[in-house]
Amino acid sequence: MNPRDERSPASGSRGLSALLLLVTALWGLNMTAMKTIATYFDPAVMATWRAAIAATLMGVLLWRQRATKQRTRMNRRQFATAVFCAVLMVYLNQILVAAGLSRTTATNGSVAIALSPLVSSLMAAFILRERIGLMRIVGVLLGLGGVLIVVLKSPGAHVAGAGWGDVMVVASVVTFSIGGVFIQRLARETDALHASAMIYACGTLMLALHAIAVGAAASLTAWVPGFWPVVLVLFSALIATAFGNLAWNHAIVKIGVARVSLWFYWVPVFGVGFAALLLGETLSLWHVVGLVAVAAGTALGTYSRA
Template identity: 75%
Template sequence: MSSPAPSSAPETRGLSALLLLVTALWGLNMTAMKTIASYFDPAVMATERAALAAAFMGAMLWWQRGRRRARMNRRQIATVLACAALMVYVNQILLSAGLVRTSATNASVAIALSPLVSSLMATLILKERLGMLRILGVALGLGGVLIVVLQSPGARLAETGIGDAMVVGSVVTFAIGGVLIQRLARETDALHASAAIYLCGTAMLALHAALTGVSPGIDAWYPGFWPLMLVLFSSLIATTFGNLAWNHAIVRIGVARVSLWFYWVPVFGVGFAAALLGESLSVWHGVGLAAVVAGTAIGTQRRA
């Protein structure tokens, strides 16, 4: 069993602010990815995002080259490969392809299952106790997300299909990878582990793109300036910064508690839709937001 590192109250408040920022970026990224998916093949989009993230993390490692880091042993390398396959390769392929095949509402509901899946994985793999406070937090947060998403203008649950199954699959792979990272990043550090994971994941995605016969032409990889800007935001800001911060928080307070912040992703998604697209909000959105706040506060409390 790998327990999260102890954290002080000021550090916990700092992590809360950091995770709130990350989920805001990821909420905005959901809209960006939905737009990017209309320009790119799913394999190309996933490969470009992962490659840019890996390159930026590699540059950060080079900048910190004076810092001594122990070489990874065979078990740690195996964990890196497993995380790369789950959190980068399979996750990105399923999420990119699933977003094209399902509605925004269905995708938001499927992604809202992440805290529940992560808590169950932490219980099964890391043997963490799933206490009543965490169960209550998960239930409140999930209920709040459903209220926020389903009360949005024009929102409706379409018939479930292959797209929904793909998005749920991406949630499961991300959750399992997060459990593995909790142990790996404590033995190395978040940047070292994340850079290795994204480097290996990029190689897997590039091989996938080559084997599936994606066109090597410039149009397949550069459909225009605006799509490229969205890819840069998605890869460098949402993916690189977001995953480094997320993995750092996992090391400090554990994957089960960190995962509860995922409820804020669809909430921010709806908020950005209202702010940027002029969609209206109702009192039900306030009720849902209150439930998400309460669920996050209750579920992330550390037991005495």
């Protein structure tokens, strides 16, 4: 492994940290938007919309860069890796999240999604043979504890017995984490935009075929239920999906999937924060404690020697 990956990946990289914090804030806000969007769209149609819009934007960016940045075509191995990542990170992830969250409580879903950094660290160690240092382990566990405090101390939080919905959400976390490990390799060989565009193009095709196969795309109104629902989908696709995933994959190239994944702890934290801001939910001292734990866990896991 490159020696620079053994040290602080963010030495002099406050900009990257700010970018990741912005992405997690947008994803936290997107959690609120998705609840509204889900009342208008079938999950398969909604996932196809978001992936298609994101893929289109990435394709436009690639086309605009054609004169200033020379890119070579992906070889067979790289293309196969992109298809594999599309299956895991776009198709299976979207289907499992949509199906899982509809079968479990919001609290259970948030707790399951918060396992992402832990799973990503384990996958990076298993597949990429990255060494997991003590400070990384402490950071992962501290961040997870902070998320649990924030989520479980929120108004109306209730942990129900584990069921198939929870299994599906955890499976979506695993597929996203494994895909992130392979993106780390692919994007370093090509670049984040090229890899992301190919992955979302392939993923869009898979989701569209799935929507047709399950009969979710039988009518025009299934795709265009109204003006404002489409506007919300555009926001979700352009800001959360396209920009968010491009920035996320760019960060993976810079500092590795295991360290980037620690920032995922901020998503449910921002989700609770936006719920308090937009929906008037009450915050308590416990939320401050959880926030401090998440911040400390992120700092330990990403800035300390791994």
